[in-house]
Amino acid sequence: MNLTGSGSPLAQADRLRSPGLATGELGILRSTILPSFALHTTLDLAAWAASRATDKAELKDWNWPASQVINAWWSAVGHQVFYNNVAPQTAWRALSWTDKTLLSLVTAWGTRLFARIASRTLRRGADDARYVQLKKQNPVGFWKEMLWKQYLPEAAFLTLISLPFTLPFRLTSPSVALDADVQAALRAFGVGLFGAGFALEVLADSQMEAHRAERQDLCRSGVWSIVRHPKY
Structure with missing residues (x-):
């Protein structure tokens, strides 16, 4: 089976990075920043709902590494699978050596940090002392305040700091040869x-x-x- 010709799955997948994306401000905004912000906002809202249901605000901290790894995989593989009907293994093989290395390193970092935070929460049993203190200060409006002052602002911050490992997967061509x-x-x-x-x-x-x-x-x-x- 020919995997490298112009009509092969790999060649097709290599062309399937969102068409027309440029390195200009508008191109980056549409191709990377807005999709990342939407993804992180969705994940932060889910984390907020889970935190409120379990009365453990520290679940927000679980979302910190997890959402960045999810965003990297979505940018590299997921959006091609979802929007372009490409098989996951084909989308993976179409990535360059640099892309695969970047994705693997981000995954290693996020997995270790997630495991550390989750194990710390499970060992402790109770919520983090920082959040316990905030609950005492505002027992009625704690969760609403957390949503607007921590969860949603964190989505914007995560969008910004994840650019180094989402932008490379979204652009069709490098800006510097x-x-x-x-x-x-x-x-x-x-x-x-x-x-x-x-x-x-x-x-x-x-x-x-x-x-x-x-x-x-x-x-x-x-x-x-x-x-x-x-x-x-």
């Missing part, structure tokens, strides 16, 4: 940069967990003393 050697160097640099950041995040979280197992004051040693909020 680079030769093969430069592309290879940039790929290696990107993977190395991600690896370093990912390692720092894992190490900082591990040090913080070890610190909290011994005492509850602020951790002022190790990587955590420098990073403080590694997932950001």
Whole structure:
């Protein structure tokens, strides 16, 4: 079976990135920002409903890594499957090496962070102390306030910070032409940069967990003393 010819599934899928998308402001707005905002808003509303039903506002934190991974997969594979009737495996094979690497790294990051946050919630049983305090301050209007001040604004913030791993899947052509050697160097640099950041995040979280197992004051040693909020 010919997978590389002009009429092959791979060639067709490669042409199926939303047609006519350009790197201009209007093109990015229509192709990436608005769809991402709609997706994150939907997921945040679902998280808000689940949080309210279970009385656990910390479910919002579960949505932080999960929604970014979902958005990356939707941008890379899902929208082609849904809108263009392309088989998932065909859409995946049509991705470039760089696209597959980017998607895999984002998935690894989001899966680890989601597992860490979810396991922390399950071990604790009760809601996060931050949200417990907010509930005490506003027992009647807590959930309405959370919706407008945290859940929905977070959808806009997630739309912005997810652009580096959604925009590459939405544009039909690169804005800058680079030769093969430069592309290879940039790929290696990107993977190395991600690896370093990912390692720092894992190490900082591990040090913080070890610190909290011994005492509850602020951790002022190790990587955590420098990073403080590694997932950001």
